Amino acid sequence: MFSLIKKNPFWPFTFIFIFIVICSINFLSEKPAPEIIPLDNILDSGSITLITRNNTHCYYTYREQTMGFEYDLSKEFADFLGVKLNVVIADNLEAMTSLLMNEKGHFIGASMTDLPGTRGVSLSDGYMLIRQHIIINRKSRKIKSIEKLKGKTIHIGNGTSHYNQLEILKHNGINLKKITSKDMSEDDLIQKVAEGKIDITIAHSNVAYLNRRYHPKAIVSLPVGEKKHLKWAVKANSPKLLDKINIFFETIKKNGKFTTIYNRYYSDIDSFNYVDLNSYHKSLNKRLPRYSNIIKSAAKKYDFDWRLIAAQIYQESHFNPRARSRSNALGMMQLTSTTAESLGVTSAYDPEQNIYAGVKYLRKLYDLFDKAEDKDRLYLALAAYNVGQGHVLDARNLAREMNLDPNKWSSLSKTLPMLKKEKYFMKAKYGYCRGTETVNYIKQIKIFYDILKHKEIMKI
Missing domain, CATH: 3.40.190.10 (Periplasmic binding protein-like II)
Incomplete structure (x- = not known):
């Protein structure tokens, strides 16, 4: 054998040629690694599993309703794919990554910027x-x-x-x-x-x-x-799923759904007044307990979350049963004399009469806006409680003229402040309106309500 190699001056080139051929055959015979969890499997199974954490930013349950910023985005993604959303909970990023790598879920959505020190994971485009x-x-x-x-x-x-x-x-x-x-x-x-x-x-x-x-x-x-x-x-090794996620975020940012979900949780986070909020927290501990049973009873009777009613009462009167406004609105829920009389109130300073009448009136307004959905309907009712049905009607008419949806609070939060301007209120049936105050009224109630919900969620 060695004598033949010595006699053949081209043996080094022959060896290299054979080596290249063998490597080429092996390379060509190798197939691309299959996608770990093919997107087709998700679509065929009819479900996709989110891995996330249980907190007020990602996923939680309130009044038997599942919610959370990441959950709502993920639910929208599942709808985008036409499948059902399942959820798996973990305590931290390390545990979530372990679940992902062990194929206990298809993606992690947990308000994270990266996964420190993790291999075998691909991140989506930023959203x-x-x-x-x-x-x-x-x-x-x-x-x-x-x-x-x-x-x-x-x-x-x-x-x-x-x-x-x-x-x-x-x-x-x-x-x-x-x-x-x-x-x-x-x-x-x-x-x-x-x-x-x-x-x-x-x-x-x-x-x-x-x-x-x-x-x-x-x-x-x-x-x-x-x-x-x-x-x-x-x-x-899930490039098709990753591509679909990136397309999804691009789509919902264009069609406005991302903004809708964002505003559901973060629309008012820039609003902060230490004195007001600190006073509110103190009132929740000192004043609210005196009236909580009445509030809960009235809210239950008229099918509202009692925490919402408590938030509204604080915005109206700071839980002061003797409160009296410059316009002579009276008591806990600041009833006008006309409203109080129409609801059979004999003493507006009596907390029980005042609260029951106020919640009943809010329910009446809520029922009027039956074309609006979910929270929009509630905000329209609160706006009417604050500024009057007539001004809300004018704001809705103005929204229509501007090709805005009159059943969306996002529309009326634009048109109500416009009714301060002569250009608009001169054409309005009910005239001048301090609409900016009403927008702030709703914003404050949303913040106060969110704080009470947070206490319930966190069991504080």
Whole structure:
């Protein structure tokens, strides 16, 4: 054998040629790796499974109704595919990733920017821009620059993207101490800051700004790092599913559905008044308990969530049964003399009579707007309670003229303030209207209502 090789001067080239041929045959015979969970399988099975976490930003249940920003987006995605949505819950990103890699779900939707240190996962295009913020207690010394974080102790949740950001700060010379809390969410840590149990945490802006209303003593301090996008995650070998997710987000941003879902949870997060909110929280502990039984009874009779009625009463009178407005509206729900008389009220200062009459009147208004759906119907009724049916009618007519939907609060929140201008109120049947005040009235009730719902959800 070796003698033949020595006699053949071309043997090195022959060997290389044979090697190339063998490699080519092996390469051509290999098939592309199949998609781990083919999109066709999801469509054929008729269902898709979301992996997420149980909190006020992702997924929760309130009054036997499933909701949450990520849940609503995922439900919209399932509808987009024409399939049913299933949900699997995990405590943190590490657990969610494990479920994904073990094919217990098809995608992760959990208000995350990335999955630190994870292989085998692909992230979608970004669907919402956020930023990380330092959170401190109102009584703490203000942190005016990143350099002031040196030597500080910052508490973060386990397996979050905040760990990476703090590592970047450390690399840039900002030495600080990190304490990782395995079973603590961003919400939990913000609450602990507000209560003075820890000094500092870090949170995404959407979480931070929403939590201010729940915990007014928590301050959203300086931003850290660059702005980032929230993303969904799939297994790396699921390109068709990933493409479908990206197409979905592009579609709902164009048709307005993303904005609708966003506004459902985050529309008023920029609105913050520490004095008002702190006063409200104190009233929930001191004043509300005196009248809660009456409120619950009246709300049940007329089929409203009692927390909504409590929120409206606070906006009307701050739970003061002797309240009297400049226009002589009286009592807890600020009944006018005409309304009180029509509802058989003999003493507007009597909390029980006033509350029952006010809720009955709200129900009457609610029933009038039967063409509107869900929350829009409620907001139209509240607007009519505040400013009168006539002005709401004018605002709806103006909405029609502007090719806006008169049954949507998003339309009337634009047209009601327009009725302050002579150009519009001169043509309106019921004339001038302080519509901006009504828009603010609804906004405040929504915030107060959300705080009460949050207490129920978190069992505070």
